[in-house]
Amino acid sequence: MKSPECLAMILAGGQGSRLGALTKTVAKPAVPFGGKYRIIDFTLSNCIHSGIYTVGVLTQYQPLELNTYIGSGHPWDLNRNSGGVYVLPPYQSAEKGEWYKGTANAIYQNIEFVDKFNPKYVVILSGDHIYKMDYSKMIKFHKQKNADATIAVIEVPWEEASRFGIMTANEDGKIVEFAEKPAQPKSNLASMGVYVFTWEVLKKYLQNDEKNPESSNDFGKNIIPTMLEKGENMCAYAFEGYWKDVGTVQSLWEANMDILAQPPAFELNDNNWKIYSRNPVKPPHFVAGGAVIKNSCVTEGCSVYGTVNHSILFEGVTVEEGAVIEDSIIFPGTTVKKGATIKKTVVGEEAIIGEGAVIGDENTQSPQYESKYCTGGISLIGGGIEIPAGEKIGINSMVTADNGKEEN
């Protein structure tokens, strides 16, 4: 069979522990986003729009939900005879079996998988970013520059630059320096975690990196610096547009709110670049008499009897009479009972907010729910949690099944 020119590997094995209760039972790429999507939908949809039809998804942490979600890949048109989507968990071989030790090791362990397709280029992607990007343009750039590695970069505000992997490039776009989370950044071009490699070159570096017991087998920490050191031709590809790493509760909340901005900071309603997702098979949503919905996104299977303001409701959410939801994100299947109020909160799947309960109440102190994961006045209710009627929960709270049992 004809080899694909390019194959994509999506790193989707990370826990995303800073999302607190949201990633307790699912991997970060499977976390819901934007009313009807999962975070990984953006990367998968980007692949299909970029003409990349062979995609490996590397899973490790809590993979069951992600595996089921990806399934045969048909929601993204990735159920194919030639190519398609493959879920790649760590495996046991005759010599050894081990977990993915780092991002580079995850690819290293799947060298045989990539070789089977024999592509010229490999795109390495993260399954936890929100953006719309045409990788085919980047591959074209990689070919024009005759590069060994091309790293997508985006301009970030200088004051935030020390949170990212920062590239310094010369006028031709050739990378001269790379610093992972530098205290004194020399540039504000941040790596997006999107790489194009010439496979033969990358393979060699992966094999060498594996031999080094000191290495943490990570692209940002090891592979990229080593390639740079050895003088490989590495280029920075400047991306302009919306890109967000939704690694924390606050950034997840902000990215969702970006959809609601006027005009939207991130436009989902784009017929030329649809984001595909697995369909929940639910009827259109119902809006009752007396309901008020403003500046919000509502999707299939919802029933709204109360007030929804500047919020996002995922499929199958019920908002009963007199309930008020503001600046919040409500994940699939959750019920908000009569008279309950939710402010600036992310509510997990299949939760029940009892009658008259108040979540995100500025006048309530609830130290038992305080969590390092919840900052910026945002609260988080874990999936499946039932908040008793009349309960009041303050801001910056995280309510999970484990509250009081262990440190969170």
Add this chain to the structure above:
Amino acid sequence: MRDMMGIIMADNKDLRLNELTDFRSVQALPFGGRYRLIDFILSNMVNSGMVNVGIATNINYSSLMDHVGSGAPWDLNRKIYGLFMLPPHVRGIGGNVSQDSIDQLYGVLTFLRRSRQEYVLLASGRTICNMTFDEALEKHIENDADITVIYHDKKEKDEQLSHGNVYEIDENGKVTGIEVQPRYPKTTLEGMGMFIIGRLKLIELIEDAYSRGSHDFVRDILISAVQNLKVSGYEYKGFVGIIDSVASYYENNMKLLEKEVRDEIFGAENRIYTKVKDQVPTQYKESSSVSDSLIADGCVIEGKVENSIIFRGVYIAKGATVKNCIVMQNTVIEEDCEIENIIIDKECTLRESKRLIGQPNYPVILPKRTLL
């Protein structure tokens, strides 16, 4: 249930549905915000475990074919059996596509002969309900019936002319009489356009009817079967909506605004499947005001919507009022329009400040792609 196959008889234009079926089969008629009529029978068949379904088409079936595609939304894109489109058989050379259901069925004979299921569910695909056919088939076998008709009790006699078939059924469940579109129906037992027949029996009945130059399944096969064969009735007691006129189309859409009906049709464990469009969630803007309405994905709502069914991708601008309407896919209603009691077909555009008011029991239809 893998022992029953399905055949859906797609109709061509239905005069009682006016412009709604100008360009599409009745079964391709959009319904309930994101569905088409055929979704209900297809989902019911699949939810019953049926794996072999043929759609006998007439003419103008491109929108139907486009909608069902390979059958993937219903999991009917299969290697073993699956979904089959069965275009009409044309008698003679250079003949026209006949409007007879016997001719349509004759075109299905090869499919019937090749299939191995013992029973066939023959269905019209115009009925809105969420049911499975396990019990009906059990009764069919138990009664040792040649044909089992599935019906429901309308409870009240029609004030207007009935468009369907009305049955007389004795206390043993045997069908003793059939009236086709009677002016004054004798009973309230209305057929749901669903019949269970043995596959070989159906082949025999079609061949026989065809050889005698008959035309219509109900008039020529079913009515005489009541005399010569054993025809039983099976009563379905859930919600039933039969789409056979503009009035019934409008009324049954509006019934979805009742919680009980919505819960029964869409809230059940058995889902109603349809083609997925990957639309974004609907956006409500600051000026929106919506009440008692069913709203599909991909809409942008700035105006006022009341007691209406809004399909996918509809735009309702600021200052516009939409009341008691059915607004199909991708229609644009611009600023300050006032629309009441109207069925707006797909891809219409209403330029700003248009005022269009229909009668409550006689909704006006705005045909597909109207620019006003």
